Amino acid sequence: MEFDQKTIFHPKFWLTLFVVMHxxxxxxxxxxxxxxxxxxxxxxxxxxxxxxxxxxxxxxxxxxxxxxxxxxxxxxxxxxVPPFLATAWLLEGRPQTLMTIVCGGTLLFMVTLGTYGDIAIAGEDFTPDLIMGFAMAGATIYSGYIRLDDA
Structure with missing residues (x-):
């Protein structure tokens, strides 16, 4: 089995990983x-x-x-959780690609506002654990983006 970008950044994996972690x-x-x-x-x-x-x-x-x-x-x-799981397991092709980008954008929005609340409102320091949410959002968006031409 060869591990290329499309294997590593598969929407099913990133959406399901987010749901489990979240x-x-x-x-x-x-x-x-x-x-x-x-x-x-x-x-x-x-x-x-x-x-x-x-x-x-x-x-x-x-x-x-x-x-x-x-x-x-x-x-x-x-x-x-249900829309993320439905996108991962019930959709295929272009609908899955587009919804994966939407789900990743939703995740990015949540992480950005949560980080803003922690730092700007609550006065906490920027800690490395905050980076994980941005990395998950980026990977989810990218997993849909690299499939736009295929679908």
Missing amino acids: TFLFAIWYILGPFMATDADMTKYLEEDIGLSAELAADSTIRDAFLEDGFFLGIMAMAI
């Missing part, structure tokens, strides 16, 4: 958070990671709001 490294934890996090876990998180005072962090209304927002974020994150 689901199990990100979305599922937001969905499961309300069911797994104890009040003590949430209080510690709100104090240490978010920077709330001990009084606010111990407020059950604030804890519940953070869990609810996280759960909603997880549900929204999971909402993009």
Whole structure:
């Protein structure tokens, strides 16, 4: 088996890899958070990671709001999984090529806004783990782009 660009950058591989990573490294934890996090876990998180005072962090209304927002974020994150899987496994030829580029653009949009939020809004540093999202988006877009002439 020869490994050329079209073998390595196959839409099925990159779209499925994104879905697996996105689901199990990100979305599922937001969905499961309300069911797994104890009040003590949430209080510690709100104090240490978010920077709330001990009084606010111990407020059950604030804890519940953070869990609810996280759960909603997880549900929204999971909402993009079916179109990515459908593009990978139900489409072929030009429709798959075009939808792969659209899916990669969606991923790039999400990663760009997420990185902006982390750095510009939250004041965090640019860390190497942020690069992974841009690399995944680029590889997904490229896997569709190199097939435009074939389809």
